[in-house]
Amino acid sequence: MKLNYRGALYPVILSVLFICGQPAPAHALPRDVVRFEKAKESFREGYVYFNHQKYLAAVEYFRKAIAEYPDYMTAREYLARSYRLAGYKEEAIREWEAFLEEAPDNVLVRQKIEALRYQDVKELSGFSIGEFVLADEVASDEMRRYRFPNPVDFTVDAEKNVYITSFSSGKLIKIDPNKEGLDTYNAGMSSKLYGIDHFNGRLAVADFGEDMVYIMDTSLKVRSKIGAAGNGEGSFHGPQGLCFDAKGYIYVADSGNHRVQKFDPGGRFLLSFGKQGEYEGELYRPTDVAVSGDNVYVLDNGNNRVACFDDSGNFIKNVAVPESRSMRGISLFKENILIADEKTGLIVYNPSSEKSLVKSSWEKKSRSFSKLFSALMDRDEYLYCLDFGAESLYVFNPLQRHYANFDVEIASVDVSKYPVIAFYVxxxxxxxxxxxxxxxxxxxxxxxxxxxxxxxxxxxxxxxxSSSMVFCVDRSEDMRQYHNDVPWVAEFILQKMRTNDSFRVASAAADYVSETDFDWSRRRALAALGGAGYGAGKNIGKALYNSITDLVPRINRRGVIFLTDGVLDEKSFSQYTADNIIFFANSHHIPIYIVSFKEKSRTLERIALSTGGAYYFTRQVENLKGIYEKIHGAEENRYVLVYSTLRSATVNGWWSEVKLEVSYKNQKGQEWGGYFVP
Known part of the structure; x- marks a missing residue:
């Protein structure tokens, strides 16, 4: 669209300057129009780089646009976004603060600054489980054919779907995060479903009435069954709570037999521990079980205590919880044990301090639990509490987060298939x-x-x-001695790759060099690993930064593997700091795995752990074997919002303003953006 400042279109075009809500200047002069046209061209160039996720290149053009026209607020806001997505937190905050000097009432920009500042504070302050606010409620009598009378246990999967067992009806109910019923499983007339847990797409469900455990998929299809009535190995008498451990082993509270039984991931009996009694290592009608690492926590309800064993069934100790009166469910969150007690309410017990906290009511004590049977905290720190008496599932939110908004961020916009638009969020x-x-x-x-x-x-x-990985090798001179071992390390990943995976080999000394394109060829990767040379310099910051940059546009699971001797020099992070790397990687959910031949660097270890990766030595073969699975099996946490616009393509060059709104459990978030009609 050609600008005619004397025509009616001039105010419309100038309004692009102030997408964030500020009015256009009323006294614009012809030279302002010329300056703005130059600034707009720079903005469009930067916008193209932004949508290709080349954020540092976008920064240069957005800065140029602002230099041409300092009041170009949209360009300044996109400059701040580009800094943030490029890993420069403080620079992003600085630009947003400059934006607020001109538009102090802009709430969205203020929230972005507060979110980044809050993340720094949260790392230091931690989180108190004791303060929560009701965020949502699922009542059985409102679910129509998805009712769950006399609910006793529940679990939450990675998609936030909730699975609730109904004792009286013998049904398992699946409900989505927005309280829509999805599916039911009816175990039979004599079934009394009790405990349930979820692990890697599998459900384990205890049937108290049939003395059996069902292994299901998340579509509620039974894949196998464990046990029968009896007191022998692998048999049950009134199984109640159960759980998976981190490896997929199954622990069942075999209440009527006063013991806990352990099964391997395939359902084969391994061992049992506990017998009827009140002394050390003895149990009386255990109701539930939870596992953390090597420790197994059993609700020994008949003896009103928590019994602790190791994962081989060896007794460790008994823990008395003074507030408990009738313990029903147990789960673990960080260092805390969460106990659902049908008479007391929720008991949060800290084994280290031996202190406990009781929560039985909320909303200034106007509401309270009737008979609490199960409670857990999900990974997003929402607290779920299942009330048998009220036949309701309550969802609570941490108090300090309940009144905060979600942080919504647009990473790029794809208009290549216009009128279909895709926002990567x-x-x-x-x-x-x-x-x-x-x-x-x-x-x-x-x-x-x-x-x-x-x-x-x-x-x-x-x-x-599928997955994309950058395997970057430290090619400083001291690494030459490990040259023949480099392909050996890479083979732990290459041998597991599939045809839809991609792998890039890179080298780093004073500079970063991509040795191959992204592809799945093991032969090309090994040739590149064996053929690269060594040189002076050890610019590890640049190596990690560029490795992340290469992965940012990839639309599958992503990860960086950096192979080094663990030795740093004074210039290793002079160009890109460790904090830049961590913030950049976390902005795009890219884990970094450091593999060291020799030394352990605290800086590299911090980078690895802070980005969701790990720090391994080459001698830790079992850990090296698991890197591929950790990257390939990671959960996707980006969203692509795809829709068809109503706008005609005849308005080529028009800026369409877009607002994105997110709502979940009474919390909200929003972001604005837009695109030029191609």
């Missing part, structure tokens, strides 16, 4: 943790003040799982 809580499992109903897209329909959000979820 991340959603985080105020602490910076990704929010998983959101559904279409949790999003709304408003384009030029018109709500868009037909939104599709599962593009990445529905794709076949």
């Amino acid at each position: 991340s959603v985080r809580d105020r602490g910076g943790k990704p929010l998983y499992g959101l559904k279409r109903d949790n999003f709304q897209v408003i384009e030029d003040k018109v709500p868009m329909s037909g939104l599709y959000v599962d593009y990445l979820k529905d794709k076949d799982t």
Whole structure:
């Protein structure tokens, strides 16, 4: 669109300057129009780089746009976004603060600054489980054919779907995060479903009435059954609570036999521990079990205590919880034990301090639990409490987060298939943790003040799982001695790769060099690993930064593997700091795995652990074997919002303003953006 400042279009074009809500200047002069036209061209160039996720290149053009026209607030806001997505937190905050000097009432920008500042504070302050606010409630009598009378236990999967067992009806109910019933499983007339747990797409469900444990998938299809009535190995008499451990082993509280039984992931009996009694190592009608590491915690309800064993069934100790009166369910969160007591309410017990906290009511004590049977904290720190008496599932939110907004961030916009538009989006809580499992109903897209329909959000979820990895090798002179071992380390990953995976070999000394394109060729990767040379310098910061940069545009699971001797020099992080690397990687959910031949660097270890990766030595063969699975099996936490615009393509060059809104459990978040009509 050609600008004619004397025509009616001039105010419209100038309004692009102030997408964030500020009015256009009323006294614009012809030279202002010329300057703005130059600034707009720079902005469009930067916008192209932004959408290709080349954020540092975008920074240069957005800075140029602001230099041409200092009041170009949209350019300044996109400059701040680009800094943030490029790993420069303080620079992003500085630009947003400059924005607020001109538009102090802009709430969205203020919230972005507060979110970044809060993440720094949260790392130091921690989180108190004791303060929570009701965020949502699922009542059985409102669920129609998905009712769950006399509920006793529940679990939550990675997609935030809830599975509730109904003791009186013998049914298992599946409900989505927005309280829509999805599926039911009816075990039979004599069934009394009790405990349930979820692990890696599998459900384990105890049937108290049939003395059996069902292994199901998340579609509620029974894949196998464990046990029968009796007191022998692998048999049950009234099984109640159960759980998976981190390796998929199953522990069952065999209440009527006064013991706990352990099964391997295939359902084969391994061992049992406990017998009827009140002394050390003895149990009386245990109701539930939870596992953390090597420790097994059993609710020994008949003896009103928590019995602790190791994972081989050896007794460790008994823990008395003074507030307990009738313990029903147990779960673990960080260093705390959560006990659902049907008479007391929720008891939060800390084994280290031996202190406990009781929560039985909320909303200034106007509401309280009737008979609490089960409670757990999910990974997003929502507290779920299942009330047998009220036949309701309550969802609570930490108090300090309840009144905070979600942090919604647009990483890029794809208009290549116009009129189909795709926004690549991340959603985080105020602490910076990704929010998983959101559904279409949790999003709304408003384009030029018109709500868009037909939104599709599962593009990445529905794709076949694949992964992209950068295998970057430290090629400083001291690494030459390990040259023949480099391919050996890479083989732990290359041998497991599939045809839809991709692998890039890179080298780093004073500079970063990509040795191969992204592909799945083991032969090309090994040739590059064996053929690269060595040189002076050890610019590890640049190596990690560029490795992340290479992975940012990839739309599958991603990870960096950096092979080094663990030795740093004074210039290793002079160009890109460790904090830059961590913030950059976390902005795009890319873990970094450090593999060292020799030394352990605290700086590299901090980078690895802070990005969700790990620090391994080459001698830790079993850990090296697991890197591929950790990257390939990671959960996708980006969203692609796809919809068809109503705008005609005849308005080429028009800026369409878009607002994204997110709502979940009474919390909200929003972001604005837009695109130029191609």
